[in-house]
Amino acid sequence: MLIDTLLKARWIIPVEPDRTVLDNHALAVHGGRIIDILPIPEADAKYQAASVESFDRHALIPGFVNAHTHAAMSLLRGVADDRPLMEWLLDHIWPLEQKWVSETFVRDGTDLAMAEMIRGGVTCFNDMYFFPEVTARQAARYGLRAVVGLILIDFPSAWASGPDDYLSKGLALHDELRHNPLVTAAFAPHAPYSVSDEPLLKIRTLAAELDRPIHMHLHETRDEIDQGRQHYGMRPMKRLQQLDVLGPSFVAVHMTQLTDEEIAQFAESGGSVVHCPESNLKLASGFCPVARLIDAGVNVAIGTDGAASNNDLDVMGEMRAAALLAKAVSNNAAAVPAHTALRMATLNGAKALGLEADIGSLEVGKAADITAIRLDDLETQPLYDPISNVVYAAGRHQVSDVWVAGRRLLKNRELTTLDIEELFQKTAAWREKLTSVQERP
Numbered sequence: 001m002l003i004d005t006l007l008k009a010r011w012i013i014p015v016e017p018d019r020t021v022l023d024n025h026a027l028a029v030h031g032g033r034i035i036d037i038l039p040i041p042e043a044d045a046k047y048q049a050a051s052v053e054s055f056d057r058h059a060l061i062p063g064f065v066n067a068h069t070h071a072a073m074s075l076l077r078g079v080a081d082d083r084p085l086m087e088w089l090l091d092h093i094w095p096l097e098q099k100w101v102s103e104t105f106v107r108d109g110t111d112l113a114m115a116e117m118i119r120g121g122v123t124c125f126n127d128m129y130f131f132p133e134v135t136a137r138q139a140a141r142y143g144l145r146a147v148v149g150l151i152l153i154d155f156p157s158a159w160a161s162g163p164d165d166y167l168s169k170g171l172a173l174h175d176e177l178r179h180n181p182l183v184t185a186a187f188a189p190h191a192p193y194s195v196s197d198e199p200l201l202k203i204r205t206l207a208a209e210l211d212r213p214i215h216m217h218l219h220e221t222r223d224e225i226d227q228g229r230q231h232y233g234m235r236p237m238k239r240l241q242q243l244d245v246l247g248p249s250f251v252a253v254h255m256t257q258l259t260d261e262e263i264a265q266f267a268e269s270g271g272s273v274v275h276c277p278e279s280n281l282k283l284a285s286g287f288c289p290v291a292r293l294i295d296a297g298v299n300v301a302i303g304t305d306g307a308a309s310n311n312d313l314d315v316m317g318e319m320r321a322a323a324l325l326a327k328a329v330s331n332n333a334a335a336v337p338a339h340t341a342l343r344m345a346t347l348n349g350a351k352a353l354g355l356e357a358d359i360g361s362l363e364v365g366k367a368a369d370i371t372a373i374r375l376d377d378l379e380t381q382p383l384y385d386p387i388s389n390v391v392y393a394a395g396r397h398q399v400s401d402v403w404v405a406g407r408r409l410l411k412n413r414e415l416t417t418l419d420i421e422e423l424f425q426k427t428a429a430w431r432e433k434l435t436s437v438q439e440r441p
């Protein structure tokens, strides 16, 4: 049988259904999907392929899913380090965004972020930022899978004049994306302290009607809980419960402040949590109780948050940090073992975004969203257990190749769709602009 591509690999780590690692197997890819997984000799006998590639020192794994980011904020990397969330946001980031965010800012920032993510093995990102139609257009243009946030925040921005305008622009974008094979939409109300009840109720209804996830920052810091108590007389999660916003399509980002009762209630709701360990550490927001959430049955995925709070978009780094932190926080070295961490960074992200039928694991019928990781480097030798080395030893510099829907976006560490020199030039120009403007009397 003639197919598009045969990818032969020393190891294939499918993630689903279990911890199995396939030795010397091949992935048969046709029409952007995995149509077969079989031992190399059988693959050679069964398929003729337009392209045959051998990854004899590599593991092929499902592409990473960055389940929470603000891609365009890569242009703000390092502008306001070493501050707690509210000071960072209110005194630095929001004033900068009010001044600089535009269609071109989002285009150039998203391109930079996508280049970084592709080189880090990410094949899908869940974004929340202004001008989401620009993020959607750039993702489709350069071949990365994305879920773009139909954002809503109570205050006006360069993108929308107020809650109703955010909603109508979001709905128009959702309509535009209906038949897009790579880019879909999720409702993205910013946070409990920045979105009032009325728009939240509208989002609840629309999300149910259109069968879209609701992606929101929640219980990020102690300040957020205190503010919720003062303004609404209750903790933010309770308010969302009362508004009936929680449910299986709800994606709560951060969740560092949780009582045992809230963990049980969130598990009962069927929602997902996106854990962003490095952003939580850097902003000193707190620790997400990942092991307790997983024990309660919650689907926990992994996100980087934006490059202004992290300051990178390295999902492999987050995956490792998530595994290590979970052990320290739960005082249990067995918490979040390597395969669980890998699953959080792939399949659980896909589940949170409602994309698990299509991506998140290497299975027949799923899209060919694949990442190749070199395991013959100094840093990844000796090798006893490929999953251990992928999670605990390898880093994003070992990512050699990346495919999304069968299209190769990274070839032996070279980006195939984005021009790196152009990215450097545009990024330098933004840095110049942001730093050269001084207030004159």
Ligand SMILES: CSC[C@H]1O[C@@H](n2cnc3c(O)ncnc32)[C@H](O)[C@@H]1O
Binding pocket: 070, 085, 089, 093, 094, 097, 128, 129, 130, 151, 152, 153, 190, 191, 217, 220, 279, 305, 306, 309
């Ligand atoms: C409405 S667009 C998204 C909005 O979120 C801001 N943001 C970035 N990181 C965080 C975070 O960790 N917590 C809360 N808000 C964050 C970003 O600057 C945009 O204004």
Ligand SMILES: [Zn+2]
Binding pocket: 068, 069, 070, 217, 253, 305, 306
């Ligand atoms: Zn965020």
